Amino acid sequence: MITRITGGKIVTASSEIYADLWIKDEQILKIGEADFIADMVIDATGKYIMPGGIDPHVHMHLPTPAGFSSDDFRSGSIAGLHGGTTTLIDFVTPEHGQSLIDALDKRKNEAVNSLVDYTFHVSPIEWTENTASEIEACMKAGITSFKVYMAYKKAVGLEDDALYNVLKTVGELGGMVTVHAEMGDEIDLLRDEFAAKGILSPTAHPQTRPNYTEGDAVKKVIEMAAENNCPLYIVHVSTAEAMSHIQLAQKNGQKVWAETCPHYLVLDDSVYEGEFADTAKYVLSPPLRKHKDSEALWQSLKSESVQTVGTDHCPFTLEQKRAGEHDFRKIPNGAGGVEHRIALLYTYGVLEGKITLSQMVNMMATAPAKIFGLDKKGDLREGLDADILIWDPNTEQEISVATHHQNTDLNIYEGINTKGATAHVFVKGQEVIRYGELIEKPKGEFIERY
Numbered sequence: 001m002i003t004r005i006t007g008g009k010i011v012t013a014s015s016e017i018y019a020d021l022w023i024k025d026e027q028i029l030k031i032g033e034a035d036f037i038a039d040m041v042i043d044a045t046g047k048y049i050m051p052g053g054i055d056p057h058v059h060m061h062l063p064t065p066a067g068f069s070s071d072d073f074r075s076g077s078i079a080g081l082h083g084g085t086t087t088l089i090d091f092v093t094p095e096h097g098q099s100l101i102d103a104l105d106k107r108k109n110e111a112v113n114s115l116v117d118y119t120f121h122v123s124p125i126e127w128t129e130n131t132a133s134e135i136e137a138c139m140k141a142g143i144t145s146f147k148v149y150m151a152y153k154k155a156v157g158l159e160d161d162a163l164y165n166v167l168k169t170v171g172e173l174g175g176m177v178t179v180h181a182e183m184g185d186e187i188d189l190l191r192d193e194f195a196a197k198g199i200l201s202p203t204a205h206p207q208t209r210p211n212y213t214e215g216d217a218v219k220k221v222i223e224m225a226a227e228n229n230c231p232l233y234i235v236h237v238s239t240a241e242a243m244s245h246i247q248l249a250q251k252n253g254q255k256v257w258a259e260t261c262p263h264y265l266v267l268d269d270s271v272y273e274g275e276f277a278d279t280a281k282y283v284l285s286p287p288l289r290k291h292k293d294s295e296a297l298w299q300s301l302k303s304e305s306v307q308t309v310g311t312d313h314c315p316f317t318l319e320q321k322r323a324g325e326h327d328f329r330k331i332p333n334g335a336g337g338v339e340h341r342i343a344l345l346y347t348y349g350v351l352e353g354k355i356t357l358s359q360m361v362n363m364m365a366t367a368p369a370k371i372f373g374l375d376k377k378g379d380l381r382e383g384l385d386a387d388i389l390i391w392d393p394n395t396e397q398e399i400s401v402a403t404h405h406q407n408t409d410l411n412i413y414e415g416i417n418t419k420g421a422t423a424h425v426f427v428k429g430q431e432v433i434r435y436g437e438l439i440e441k442p443k444g445e446f447i448e449r450y
């Protein structure tokens with residue numbers, strides 16, 4: 001089966017050119033003039049042809065005390081496809097006492113209903129005499145990145161000595177540590193102080209996670225990673241303070257990468273004032289910040305000191321959020337976004353002149369592929385998987401729960417207008433989305449990374 005995509009502008013992280021793109025079966029056959037006989041021709045006149053999005057940070061079917069996050073791998077991958085995302089990186093979070101490799105096997109079973117290819121960051125949540133060998137076994141099973149939490153210490157967070165051991169072990173084995181950097185103990189103290197004063201609404205959420213609790217954690221983990229010579233990727237960076245620590249480390253030549261999320265770029269902390277039903281959906285961590293933080297993040301994307309944009313997609317329903325109606329500490333943290341990442345970056349980044357189109361492609365696909373070793377994805381070149389997004393810049397829409405595909409009755413971007421939309425999405429050579437319709441249901445596969 002040969003498909004020819006013709007008439008459009010091919011946009012990669014390094015160039016914009018008008019050329020034909022040819023697909024044979026699952027792979028990109030050629031870019032440029034050729035005389036293959038096409039079984040299907042897609043007219044992409046007036047559109048951009050880009051690599052399918054890679055979202056490096058999603059939580060499908062995540063267990064919490066308020067139930068599972070409301071998208072599973074099937075509904076979440078469908079939502080992602082509608083927004084142009086064709087690869088997901090999710091997480092493996094073991095139970096206490098469970099081995100990492102057992103947890104990885106179980107997670108692979110939960111992901112079999114994904115329509116797109118996927119891989120995982122594996123989370124050591126404790127340090128036992130077996131953890132080093134379990135990390136090594138995960139690396140032999142195709143995992144190269146390990147996620148640690150400095151917050152949520154009562155559930156999955158690590159104490160400093162365990163964090164140190166993970167950085168040392170992963171560094172020695174040639175892997176990478178990704179980190180949720182917030183000072184967990186300080187935050188727990190602030191949360192309990194606010195609760196003791198009777199401040200129990202979502203208003204307390206940002207106030208109990210002030211900017212310095214992220215900045216201090218980022219500084220600390222950068223130092224620990226340097227000491228252990230471990231490559232470090234800092235997830236969901238939200239503050240100007242954190243960025244200054246990251247930029248200093250990068251200037252010093254340390255292997256430190258940073259990710260931010262669309263919600264830190266287009267929303268701010270004014271949303272936490274109001275009734276529970278209107279504010280609980282914004283309870284996600286780190287919290288939304290001030291306008292000056294968003295500006296610092298856009299600047300960091302432009303200067304490429306932030307390399308990737310992930311969504312931290314972790315939706316809940318309002319009913320699930322109501323678990324914390326009388327105590328913000330019980331509200332499940334997270335919000336959906338996998339469907340909106342590219343449209344938000346395009347509208348509020350590219351069209352406002354904050355980033356270039358090629359930079360957008362880099363942060364939403366090419367950089368995640370390079371950083372996390374997805375060798376067959378993230379670019380448009382001969383021999384790579386034909387995961388392709390054809391973007392129509394000439395459409396407009398308003399984000400709403402009434403029209404989104406995420407499995408939740410909440411949307412933190414409700415009412416926001418975006419320009420541009422997916423016209424066609426190809427997953428390994430198969431057209432899966434055509435003008436807003438899901439026309440095929442491919443079967444995603446686990447990607448081994450070495």
Ligand SMILES: [Zn+2]
Binds near residue numbers: 057059312
């Ligand atoms: Zn997350």
